[in-house]
Amino acid sequence: MTQSLLITGVNHRTAAVEIRERLAFGDDELVPALARLKLVAPSVSEAALISTCNRVEMIAVAGEPEAAAKELIGFLAAERHVEPSLFADCVYRLDGREAARHLFRVATSLDSMVIGEPQILGQLKDAYMRAAEAETVGIVLHRAFHRAFSVAKKVRERTLIGHGTVSVSSAAVNLAKQIFDSFEKKTVLLMGAGEMAEITARQLMRLGVESLLITNRTFDRAVELARALSGTAVPFDNYRPYLKIADVVIGSVTASRPLLTREDFETILHERKYRPMFLIDLGVPRNFHQALNELDNVYLYNIDDLAAVTVDSREEREREAQKAETIVEVELESFWRWLSGLELVPTIKDIRANVERLREAELRRHRAWLAALPADQRAHIEALSRGIINKILHQILSELRRNNGVVEGIYAAEVARRLLGSELVSPAIKPARVRIDDEPED
C-alpha cells in the first residue's frame, strides 16, 4: 500500500456561493481544525486546508484514498455543522497525479475564477503555513506545496499571467503605477463613497499612499469611511482647496453634470506647479469633464476607459494561460517522478537488485580460487553469501514494510534507498536529495 496525494472539496465551478460560504473556514480556525482532523481521520497521514471565497479544498496524503476522502468530507461536514447531503453533489475528488496538477493549477491561478488574480498564491501560502503550524504536513505535502510555489513563480516569470489587470479597480491601480513612481508622498482624494471607489482607494492605500481625503454628500458616510480606511473626512461643500494637493482623485458622486470643469482645473494645476494628476472617474454620469484629459499632466480615465484596459489584458491572459498550462505539465512530470521514487515497491526492488549486484561482483572478484574448489563447495559458498544478504535485507525491508503507510515509513524508505540503493554504486554519489525546507531546483 503506497501513499498518494488526494484533493477533495468544493470550488467556484462546482458549488454556488451559498454553499461555499457555509463551508468556509476563518483564518484563525484552520490550525485547531487541522488538529482535530488528525484525531478523526486515521487514514490521512498529511493534510492541509485551503479556504478562500472561491474554494474549500483539502489536500491530503493517504494510503487509502477512498477511506481518506470519506473521512475528510465527514470532517468538513462536522466542522461546519452542515449536512453532508447538502454539498455532496458539489464535492469533487482528485487522486494522485491529478491532485498534484490541480494544486499547481490553483497556485498559478489557472483554476481561479479570473485567471491571473494575484491573491490565490498568498492564500495558498497561508494554507501551507497553517498546516505546518498544526503539524499536519509531512515530506510529501512540504514538497508538493514548495513545488507549487515555484511553479507559480515560474509562470509569473515566463508568461504574462499575473501581470495583467483583473478588475476596474486594479486597472486603476496599475495605471497609477504608470504615472507615479512612489506613493509615499501622495494624496488621494475620494469623492463620493461608491463601492468600486472604496475598493480602488483601499488598493491605492496598500501602495503606501501618505494621506487619503474623503468627501461625500452625506458627511457621516465620509467620516465612517475615513475611519475604516484611516483617512480624513472633508466636507463636501469645501473640498476644492484639497484638489491642489491631491495626486489621485477618485470620483463616484451621483451628479447630473460634471462636478469639475476644465476652467476649475487650470487654476488648480497652476497652483500645484503642474505635478501630474490622475483622475479616476467611476461616477455615472461622469464626474469630470472629458476635456480635462487634454490638460497637460492630467490623466483622466472614466469607467469605460478602465474597462477597455481590462478587456485587452483578458484576451492576452487567455493566450498566456496556454503557456502556463505547459509549464504546469512539465513541472508536474518532474514532481511526479520524485513522488514515485518514494514509493516502496520500486524502492525495495532497487535495494534488492543493488545488493545482489554487489554480491555477484564480489563473487566474480574471487572467481580464480573459487574455480579451484569442487562444485558442491562452490554451491555452498554461493548459498552462504546469498543467505547473509537475505538476512540483512529481510531485517531492513520488513521494517520498511511495517512502517509503510505512515509518514515515517516514507522517510525510512528514502533513507534506505540512499544507503543501499543504486545511487550507491553510481560514480558520483549525489548530495542529499530531500531537503524539504528548500525549494526543489531539479
Added chain:
Amino acid sequence: MTIWLTPTLLCYGIAFVLFAIDFSSRIQRVTGYAIGALAAGTVFHALDLVSRGVQDGNIPVGNFPQALSFLAWITALAGLILIVRFRVAVIGVLVAPSVLIALGASGAMAGEAGKLPRALRSVWLPVHVTLAFAGEALFVLAATVSLVYLFQESRLKAHRPMLSGQGAMPSLEKLDRINYLLLGWGFVLLTLAILSGALWAQHTWGHFWSWEPRESWSLVTWLLYAGLLESRLTVGWRGRRAATLTIFVFAVLVGSFVGVSLLYPGKHGGTFG
C-alpha cells in the same frame, strides 16, 4: 582604428537586439543579458580608446571621428549606469543603437588621425574634453529619457497604456525625475567644461574667450539649458513640456556639435593648425 572596434560594435549590436527583445516581449527576462552586452561593449570600447590614446600620447580626440567615438563611449557608460541604477532598461532600446550608429559612423569616417598640435597637448585637454563630453553625454541621455517620456505619456493620454510588462515601462514621474537629474548634472558639467576651457585658453594664449564658433555655441547651449532648468523650478514646466524642450535644446546642441566640427576649422574643429 584598432582591433577592439569590431568586438565593440558587435557587443553594442547584440545589446540593441536584446534590449529590443526585452522591451517587446514585455516580460523582463533578457534584461540582464542586454545590460551585460552593453557593459561588454563599453569595456571593449574603452580598450579601443586607451590603445589609441597610447598611440597619440593623449586623450584620443584628434579629429571629429575620434571625438565622436569618445562621446559615444561616455554616453554608453553613463547610459549603463542609468539603466542599472534606475532600472530603466527601456532606455537601452534607444541608447544602444545611438552608440552603435555613432561609433559605426566614427569608424567609417576614420581617416588620418590628426596629430594634436603641440599647443593643445597638455593636461588641460583630458580635463576639458572629458567634462564637456560627459555633460553632452548626459544631455544625450536626457533627450532619450524625454523621448521615452513622450511615448509613455501619449499612450496614457490615449488610454492605451502598456500594462502587461511588469515594470517594463517606467512611470512618468520617474522619467521626469531622471530627466531633471540628467539636465542638472549635465548643466554642472557643461559649466565646468566652459570654465576649464576658458582657464586653459588663458593659460595657453593669454585670453579667456575668443568668440570662436564652438565657444559661442557652447554659450548658447549653456543659456538654453539654464533656461530649461529655470522654467522647471519657477513655473513648474515639467512633464511633457519639459520633455519636448529637452529634445529641442538637444537638437540645437547636436546641430552645433556637428556643424562646428565639420564647418569651422579651428581649435575645436576637425583640423588643427
